[in-house]
Amino acid sequence: MIKLLFFGRLGDIAKNAPASVDAATPAEIRDLLAAEFPALGRELHEPQVLVSVNQMIVSWNHPLADGSEVAFLPPVTGG
Amino acid sequence: MNIKGKPDQLSHEQFMRYSRHLLMDDIGEAGQQKLSHARVLIVGLGGLGCPVALYLAAAGVGHLSLCDPDRVELSNLQRQVLYRETDCEQFKVDCAARELRALNPHISVSTYRSEISDALIEGKASVEGYDIVVDCTDNLAARQLINARCHEKRIAVVSASALGWEGQLIAFDFARHQRLCLNCIVDRDAAEPLQNCSNAGVVGPVLGAMGSLQATTVIRILLGYFDQHGEMQRYDGKAGRWLALKASAVDGCAVCGG
Numbered sequence: 055m056i057k058l059l060f061f062g063r064l065g066d067i068a069k070n071a072p073a074s075v076d077a078a079t080p081a082e083i084r085d086l087l088a089a090e091f092p093a094l095g096r097e098l099h100e101p102q103v104l105v106s107v108n109q110m111i112v113s114w115n116h117p118l119a120d121g122s123e124v125a126f127l128p129p130v131t132g133g
Numbered sequence: 134m135n136i137k138g139k140p141d142q143l144s145h146e147q148f149m150r151y152s153r154h155l156l157m158d159d160i161g162e163a164g165q166q167k168l169s170h171a172r173v174l175i176v177g178l179g180g181l182g183c184p185v186a187l188y189l190a191a192a193g194v195g196h197l198s199l200c201d202p203d204r205v206e207l208s209n210l211q212r213q214v215l216y217r218e219t220d221c222e223q224f225k226v227d228c229a230a231r232e233l234r235a236l237n238p239h240i241s242v243s244t245y246r247s248e249i250s251d252a253l254i255e256g257k258a259s260v261e262g263y264d265i266v267v268d269c270t271d272n273l274a275a276r277q278l279i280n281a282r283c284h285e286k287r288i289a290v291v292s293a294s295a296l297g298w299e300g301q302l303i304a305f306d307f308a309r310h311q312r313l314c315l316n317c318i319v320d321r322d323a324a325e326p327l328q329n330c331s332n333a334g335v336v337g338p339v340l341g342a343m344g345s346l347q348a349t350t351v352i353r354i355l356l357g358y359f360d361q362h363g364e365m366q367r368y369d370g371k372a373g374r375w376l377a378l379k380a381s382a383v384d385g386c387a388v389c390g391g
Contacts, residue, residue, distance in 0.1 A: 061299075061367060061369060061374075061376060062297070062298065062299040062367070062369045062371075062372075063297055063298070063299065065369075065372065100326050100327065100328075101323045101324040101325065101326050102273070102319055102323050102324075102325075102326050104318070104319075104378075106378050109376075109377065109378050109379060110378065110379050110380070110381070111318055111365065111378050111379070111380040111381075125376065125378075127367060127376075127378075128296075128299070128326075129296075129326040129328075130294045130295060130296045130299050130300065130301040130367075131271060131272065131273065131294050131296060131325065131326055131329060132180070132271050132294055132295050132296045132329050132330030132335055133177045133179050133180060133181045133182070133269045133270050133271040133293070133294055133295065133330075133340075
């Protein structure tokens with residue numbers, strides 16, 4: 055299983071999302087979540103959303119190992 | 134340096150002003166001299182740039198250049214702590230320079246009433262001659278321009294951003310590292326997100342926290358205490374939570390991977 059973490063305002067939107075899923079890549083997790091939680095899916099498809107695996111920023115097609123923690127981080131662009 | 138090539142001596146007034154630095158073994162007089170000889174360009178004088186400029190001026194960073202095209206608006210005053218209500222409609226860089234000179238008349242301050250651009254960065258505000266560029270901008274195009282030019286010129290960049298309750302900090306010590314840059318993490322062709330501070334809001338002290346961390350990072354780099362090239366710090370002010378993330382260089386990155 056892959057543990058999920060939704061950082062910042064994504065946590066407010068992902069309140070009903072599962073704590074863990076089975077998936078091969080972060081992109082697959084995004085698709086799974088988007089199918090069940092459309093509002094969350096829209097946020098995860100925003101430009102500049104970052105994804106990390108075990109505290110390392112990775113691409114959306116990064117292969118996942120069982121037991122990994124995947125974190126989704128919304129874009130923060132203001133100054 | 135003085136004309137004999139020896140470090141300048143701090144004056145009595147400077148000893149008093151910077152005494153809390155001088156008391157610290159890992160700053161001391163040598164560290165204060167490094168700060169006083171440093172040249173820093175701050176791009177963006179909004180919610181991040183204000184605390185960055187205030188703390189660097191107070192710390193005695195010798196030269197600050199300020200770049201921002203905007204004028205002060207009433208809606209800025211909730212978070213942009215350098216400005217007063219009477220500053221509305223004045224250029225931010227002019228008001229900021231006035232406050233910084235009043236805070237510390239021993240530093241020099243120059244101002245650019247314009248967006249950061251290729252023309253500006255190659256000309257009057259050329260990144261050459263700066264030790265560090267502090268990215269306090271609010272859009273990806275400006276951030277990517279700063280990233281590319283500073284990488285090219287091997288100038289360190291300290292970048293931050295904020296939105297709502299959240300903040301982000303990342304710094305690239307391009308003087309020491311040539312691989313891993315902003316473009317490895319956020320594609321420069323990525324669209325701007327729908328949410329920004331103008332339409333989604335931002336908590337003032339979150340900007341203050343991130344700006345203070347930028348200033349701290351500038352001081353760390355200047356004193357040789359920075360070893361977190363390309364590491365990202367994320368802050369969720371609503372949950373009171375921090376997250377530290379590492380990143381890796383992308384092969385073929387258009388900026389750093391050639």
